Amino acid sequence: MVTVTVWNEFRHERENDDAREQYPDGIHEVIAGFLDERGFDTRTATLDEPEHGLTEEVLDDTDVLTWWGHIAHDEVDDEVVDRVQERVLDGMGLLALHSAHYSKVFKRLMGTSCSLKWREDEERERLWVVEPGHPITEGVDEYIELPESEMYGERFDVPAPDTLVFTSWFEGGEVFRSGCCFRRGAGKVFYFRPGHETYPVYYEPEIQQVLANAVEWAAPTGGPDPEFGERDPLEPLD
Template sequence: MARVTVWNEYRHEQENDAVADVYPDGIHAVIADALREAGHEVRTATLDEGPDHGLIEAVLDDTDVLTWWGHAAHDEVRDEVVERVRERVLDGMGLLVLHSAHYSKIFKRLMGTSCSLKWREAAETERLWAVEPSHPIADGIGEYIELEETEMYGERFDIPAPDTLVFNSWFAGGEVFRSGCCYRRGNGRVFYFRPGHETYPIYHDDDVRQVLRNAVEWATPGDGPTPDFGNADPIEDIDIDDDRTVH
């Protein structure tokens, strides 16, 4: 089982009654419960949890997978913390980027693009088609997930082409969207998952919770070899004397 840190801004739930009705203890609490059901060791952290937003070095060092939900306060996340998270991802920590966290500093920094998209709030139906059904993140999911009321995200989604696209969404208004995108960055695995608007009970949905559990397992670092970088001694017996080096 993985050591998971569930991070959330936790602003909407405290400031908006409609959000508090759906997530009275915060979005992070509902996501954490879904992951604990799978036996993972879960802690939570929030934006206003100290100057490091609950993500001090000791917490990140003890985290196999970090989940990230943000929306209204991306700019308030300190750059030093973003860089700390980025370095951990490159070292092997998994990262799950959820819904409006496509605009988070950490996702944009890892993608190297604007991560912009179209959007609309109209409580419309969404079908997330499992376009890569054999992928571990789609395990236990049917041909598609149907959500009766969601916020629309539409293409063009300004991201690099995913290493693997697991889910592709269709919306009642006609748009489509790449909703389940897998990446590798350094030694870490990154998964962007679109559903999760704060005024709809998306994270209470059984299929969505299953995808989150699957994604944590997929993003958890394994026990492979640790790569070495820099000047290397030869494996074979060779003459390494060469006075032409400029290093």
């Protein structure tokens, strides 16, 4: 069984009435709930827990980590960021959701500013599948339509994705690479744009399907551990 740790900053839902109305128990509880219903072994962790809930023991027992943050990126301790980065390079999957593009760990793994255009104006979004054979798109129609979204627009300052899975069009005219797959070391990273704190995006069945698919895709698959450094030849050398 794939073990998922659902991490959330959990600030908006306690401080903002609109966010609290949408997610009274926190975004993390909604995500963990529908992933649990799909057969994953889920736990939650939040910013204000000791070590942000991401202790060595928790990460050692995590196949895939989902990350949602927005207004308190700078409060994430660098030691925890180091720990998460190391686990990703060793094979743990990471799903960076919505404003987690600015999280310390995602920026560290990308090596760029991860900046973008944005506008919060309740715009319609069409999330187009541009890689229909990809495992993350299984069970999803040609596009997902969201009636209210926060606009994110290009240029998105990340390295070229290994695979681009979704591209968004917004009512105001912008487009955005909304579903990006990366490999970092032995780990898989998926950035998925939808998910604003005051819109009911994580209740949408198709969004839930995408995230469940992404967990399956990002989970470690085993295989031999590579060896590095100086080594003796496998065959005799003259």
